[in-house]
Amino acid sequence: MNITDYGFNYDLIQERSIPARIISVHKGRFGIVSEFGEGFAQLKGKEYYFSGEAFPTVGDFVLIDHKSDGDSRIIKTLERKTYFSRRDPDKSRGEQSIAANFDYVFIMQSLNHDFNVKRLERYLTAARQSKAEPVIVLTKADLTDDYLPYILETSRVAEGVRTCIVSSKTGYGMNELLPYLQKGKTLVFLGSSGVGKSSLVNALAGEKIMDVNGIREDDSKGRHTTTHRELIMLKNGTMIIDTPGMRELGMWDITEGLNDAFSDIEAFANRCRFRDCRHETEPGCAVRAAIESGELDEIRFDNYRKLRTEAKYSEDSGDYRRQKEQRFKAITIGERKKRKEVY
Numbered sequence: 340m341n342i343t344d345y346g347f348n349y350d351l352i353q354e355r356s357i358p359a360r361i362i363s364v365h366k367g368r369f370g371i372v373s374e375f376g377e378g379f380a381q382l383k384g385k386e387y388y389f390s391g392e393a394f395p396t397v398g399d400f401v402l403i404d405h406k407s408d409g410d411s412r413i414i415k416t417l418e419r420k421t422y423f424s425r426r427d428p429d430k431s432r433g434e435q436s437i438a439a440n441f442d443y444v445f446i447m448q449s450l451n452h453d454f455n456v457k458r459l460e461r462y463l464t465a466a467r468q469s470k471a472e473p474v475i476v477l478t479k480a481d482l483t484d485d486y487l488p489y490i491l492e493t494s495r496v497a498e499g500v501r502t503c504i505v506s507s508k509t510g511y512g513m514n515e516l517l518p519y520l521q522k523g524k525t526l527v528f529l530g531s532s533g534v535g536k537s538s539l540v541n542a543l544a545g546e547k548i549m550d551v552n553g554i555r556e557d558d559s560k561g562r563h564t565t566t567h568r569e570l571i572m573l574k575n576g577t578m579i580i581d582t583p584g585m586r587e588l589g590m591w592d593i594t595e596g597l598n599d600a601f602s603d604i605e606a607f608a609n610r611c612r613f614r615d616c617r618h619e620t621e622p623g624c625a626v627r628a629a630i631e632s633g634e635l636d637e638i639r640f641d642n643y644r645k646l647r648t649e650a651k652y653s654e655d656s657g658d659y660r661r662q663k664e665q666r667f668k669a670i671t672i673g674e675r676k677k678r679k680e681v682y
């Protein structure tokens with residue numbers, strides 16, 4: 340087993356430590372792969388609970404103190420090339436890491452009632468912020484006769500982003516995914532529960548690696564088949580991070596991705612007479628003028644406004660989090676131990 344096959348590409352290795360990649364996350368324990376093959380590891384307390392190392396997530400490259408007779412110890416999380424997180428649905432817990440060090444984000448929606456262009460926009464914004472390349476994958480092509488309306492809707496919000504239409508059931512469109520299936524590259528699959536993420540993993544692998552709920556059919560409510568995130572390697576050396584479906588994608592510090600996703604609106608806004616124009620009733624507002632002339636879609640502008648408000652809210656909660664962290668530094672070691680137990 341060579342860790343470079345898993346995409347490891349760092350110069351600096353600490354003495355006596357072994358590089359590894361996190362392939363699954365469990366309660367208090369991590370599945371890893373290293374030159375010793377697959378195994379399990381736990382965090383080394385000193386580094387993680389007292390020295391502020393970033394908690395590893397699936398896809399992370401870490402340095403371990405290898406143990407052949409039990410769980411290895413994770414000493415350090417190496418710098419992330421790309422990273423994806425969301426606001427934890429349990430707001431008191433702050434940020435939830437989803438995946439790290441991936442090359443492509445497959446944003447998946449199925450060609451039935453799951454298709455929702457606003458949700459697509461939100462995923463796209465977050466994907467861009469991760470710094471990896473987004474690809475839109477519309478699944479269950481066998482369930483519709485006419486893709487055109489979906490393609491038109493998608494292209495309206497995702498200019499320049501490749502859209503692939505596939506069916507894991509019939510194999511339709513699988514060739515379109517070939518450019519992304521390269522040795523050493525990592526893909527992360529994102530999308531609501533039931534869109535067919537795990538089914539696509541199985542279809543690409545040519546065997547049943549992930550569990551799929553066969554009886555659920557189109558019902559995407561409530562039941563999650565995949566319950567934890569996992570990185571698997573296909574026979575050709577491509578890695579896929581399959582994730583449990585997310586009902587809603589909370590936003591976390593997405594302003595940067597937002598500007599990229601709506602660069603057309605930003606371009607109009609730069610031409611407004613006033614720099615702090617709110618695009619409401621101000622004179623010389625280039626955004627309003629673009630809406631009136633039909634150059635800019637009003638619905639798209641409304642979505643942009645809503646996302647901005649949400650991003651602002653997230654930034655505010657980011658400030659709140661930083662204040663909380665400062666308070667955390669001041670508390671006693673005993674309490675930190677408690678934190679360790681809770682984690």
Ligand SMILES: Nc1nc2c(ncn2[C@@H]2O[C@H](COP(=O)(O)OP(=O)(O)OP(=O)(O)O)[C@@H](O)[C@H]2O)c(=O)[nH]1
Binds near residue numbers: 533534556
């Ligand atoms: N008709 C059709 N059904 C599909 C296709 N792909 C998946 N399904 C069905 O959709 C349901 C959900 O598939 P999964 O692969 O478990 O979905 P998932 O996105 O992994 O769901 P979670 O793990 O809950 O997030 C199953 O009943 C699959 O058989 C497809 O291409 N066509």
Ligand SMILES: [Mg+2]
Binds near residue numbers: 537
């Ligand atoms: Mg699944």
